[in-house]
Amino acid sequence: MTLMSMQGVSIRHGSFPALSNVDFAITKGEIVTVVGPNGSGKSTLLRALIGAVKPYAGRIDRPRGMRVGYVPQKLHIDPTLPMPVDRFLSLPTRVSPARRATALERAGVPDLAGRQMAALSGGQLQRVLLARAILHEPHLLLLDEPTQGLDQPGAAAFYRRIEDLRGELGCAVLMVSHDLHVVMSASDRVICLNGHVCCEGHPEIVASAPEYRALFGSGTGGALALYRHEHDHEHDAGCDHDHGSDHAHDHKHKHEAAE
Known part of the structure; x- marks a missing residue:
């Protein structure tokens, strides 16, 4: 079930085009991460979804009575x-x-x-x-760079908590992040934004996309290596992803080795 969607949304900050012709939708129970360079419109996308900014073109649809939780940057x-x-x-x-x-x-x-x-x-x-x-108990949880300023184990633990909440509440999660190596292990879908949607899809597909590599460079290899490390084995539907601080530190070392 689609919880919220955008069709052809364009937003300006004064004369500056923040978003241009963006199509976006998120479904129940999905974790979607938006990545992109500074000034790419990531926070603007979230603020548009909560109604804090209005598009000058396009439309935003959400069901009446839908509860939204928001964690600001x-x-x-x-x-x-x-x-x-x-x-x-x-x-x-x-x-x-x-x-x-x-x-x-x-x-x-x-x-x-x-x-x-x-x-x-x-x-x-x-x-x-x-x-x-x-x-x-929101239907949709929005997070704007929620791990900014945290060290890597702290960020990894926070994202595992988000995964647990998705299971406990049955909510969808949309988050903006700069922690690409952690994001890869926490998302069902990644959207690469740079004023418009450059590419989107499964994390591994996005990480190998030319548009993504053009924005983030060769360092994305470390992100993909960590993603593969976490998900190279089968998980049962109700498994516990919270492996504790030792797991977070192990991932830190894996990422550093990949770089």
């Missing part, structure tokens, strides 16, 4: 503002304690409810933003 919190995590999760409208606790548990940080937002590490903050995005 950045969130600045005044360090002098007293704001515990539990209170943050109830803004702007009150959320029950049980729902807040469930969201933190699902995000992998059940013990952070009483911590001050300003005292969180980068990884903890991203997990709290993820908890806020899944409070109401």
